[in-house]
Amino acid sequence: MAETRRRFDREFREGAVRIVRETGKPIAQVARDLGINDGTLANWVAQDRRARGEAAAGGLGEDERAELARLRKENAKLAMERDVLKQSAVRFGNTNRRRRRLVDAAWKRIESGRRSNVASGN
CATH class of the missing domain: 1.20.5 (Single alpha-helices involved in coiled-coils or other helix-helix interfaces)
Structure with missing residues (x-):
């Protein structure tokens, strides 16, 4: 049987990204603590960095x-x-x-x- 996809509200996503940004903890550790997939959290963090203009070297905001x-x-x-x-x-x-x-x-x-x-x- 197929699993239903979990949906996370904006507040939860922003809070998770803020934890990664402010504490400097690895994404995998924060994801484990929150009980979410580390790839999902990594996508949220990358999206936040793009939105803030903190793109990787050579990248554009x-x-x-x-x-x-x-x-x-x-x-x-x-x-x-x-x-x-x-x-x-x-x-x-x-x-x-x-x-x-x-x-x-x-x-x-x-x-x-x-x-x-x-x-x-x-």
């Missing part, structure tokens, strides 16, 4: 994870805007270069016509 997610979203948006601007600069830049070449060619023709008029005495 909940606030830091939320900020990281926000910054990644903002970074993706800015990268997309940059790519759009790059593409438009390439498209419009090529058009401007063609226009510039046409204008330069027209000025050369005008200048060469002026020079020939000046040389011929007109």
